[in-house]
Amino acid sequence: MNTVKTLRDLRAAVAQARAEGKQIGFVPTMGNLHAGHVSLVETAVQRADFVVASIFVNPLQFGAGEDLASYPRTLAADQEKLLAAGCHLLFHPDVAEIYPHGMADQTRVIVPGVSEGLCGASRPGHFEGVATVVTKLFNMVQPDLAVFGEKDYQQLAVIRALVHDLNMPIQIIGAPTQRAEDGLALSSRNGYLDAAQRAAAPALYRSLQGIASELQRGARDYPRLIETAQRQQRDAGFVPDYLEIRNALSLRPAQLDDRQLVVLTAAHLGSTRLIDNLLVELPVQ
Numbered sequence: 477m478n479t480v481k482t483l484r485d486l487r488a489a490v491a492q493a494r495a496e497g498k499q500i501g502f503v504p505t506m507g508n509l510h511a512g513h514v515s516l517v518e519t520a521v522q523r524a525d526f527v528v529a530s531i532f533v534n535p536l537q538f539g540a541g542e543d544l545a546s547y548p549r550t551l552a553a554d555q556e557k558l559l560a561a562g563c564h565l566l567f568h569p570d571v572a573e574i575y576p577h578g579m580a581d582q583t584r585v586i587v588p589g590v591s592e593g594l595c596g597a598s599r600p601g602h603f604e605g606v607a608t609v610v611t612k613l614f615n616m617v618q619p620d621l622a623v624f625g626e627k628d629y630q631q632l633a634v635i636r637a638l639v640h641d642l643n644m645p646i647q648i649i650g651a652p653t654q655r656a657e658d659g660l661a662l663s664s665r666n667g668y669l670d671a672a673q674r675a676a677a678p679a680l681y682r683s684l685q686g687i688a689s690e691l692q693r694g695a696r697d698y699p700r701l702i703e704t705a706q707r708q709q710r711d712a713g714f715v716p717d718y719l720e721i722r723n724a725l726s727l728r729p730a731q732l733d734d735r736q737l738v739v740l741t742a743a744h745l746g747s748t749r750l751i752d753n754l755l756v757e758l759p760v761q
């Protein structure tokens with residue numbers, strides 16, 4: 477697996493793979509890779525002949541006071557994991573390669589609708605930063621398909637919308653959330669948790685499971701379900717940010733007759749903000 481840092485070297489390597497008739501798969505990441513990222517690369521390897529991963533901690537998607545400076549940079553370990561997962565090429569650009577004229581004058585991509593509410597409300601500008609960098613990376617790599625984790629459910633919806641709205645010929649594949657044995661969704665930010673917080677953290681997923689089983693039993697009083705689950709989060713030491721029941725396809729607030737639902741949450745444990753979600757498919761009545 478080669479690592480390239482410039483757009484010129486990236487384009488040359490991808491052009492060679494294309495000339496060999498290969499389908500190009502792409503997995504964008506911010507590095508500090510864990511088993512969740514590895515599963516995204518493995519999914520890409522199953523579906524494409526030549527897999528490009530990127531590692532770029534994108535300053536444009538971090539707000540003031542967020543963890544841009546402290547976000548873990550673990551290149552050597554990441555390269556080993558990518559190689560073992562079957563990745564063919566790593567694109568690891570510097571900030572100046574992606575934003576050569578700085579960020580203030582950078583053309584931005586805004587995806588209305590699905591970007592609003594949830595993490596879009598808690599992290600103003602976040603999805604604009606994600607949509608902008610992903611659009612740039614897509615134009616740089618020009619993949620046939622790209623794989624994103626369902627763990628970042630709203631992000632996946634934003635990417636699907638931008639590819640559709642901007643007529644990009646890229647197939648977007650969502651890969652299931654990978655979890656630790658105790659249910660905690662794998663995330664680079666889990667590394668910020670101390671031992672006591674790590675022990676408490678699975679309560680976030682349990683709060684979603686509680687709502688899911690109530691919904692399966694026929695409960696439809698969404699505000700009451702949310703209140704109970706947020707109480708469980710608080711009891712475990714979380715400070716809830718949001719917890720919402722939405723239509724899994726449109727991401728609009730769930731209606732009483734919706735059958736495909738997603739329960740999404742974000743909550744703070746100490747200074748660490750964790751997110752999770754759970755799809756709930758209800759039987760047609």
Ligand code: PAF
Pocket residue numbers: 504505506532534537606609610628631
């Ligand atoms: O999910 C991530 O790691 C990032 O938001 C992404 C998609 C790589 C864009 O910077």
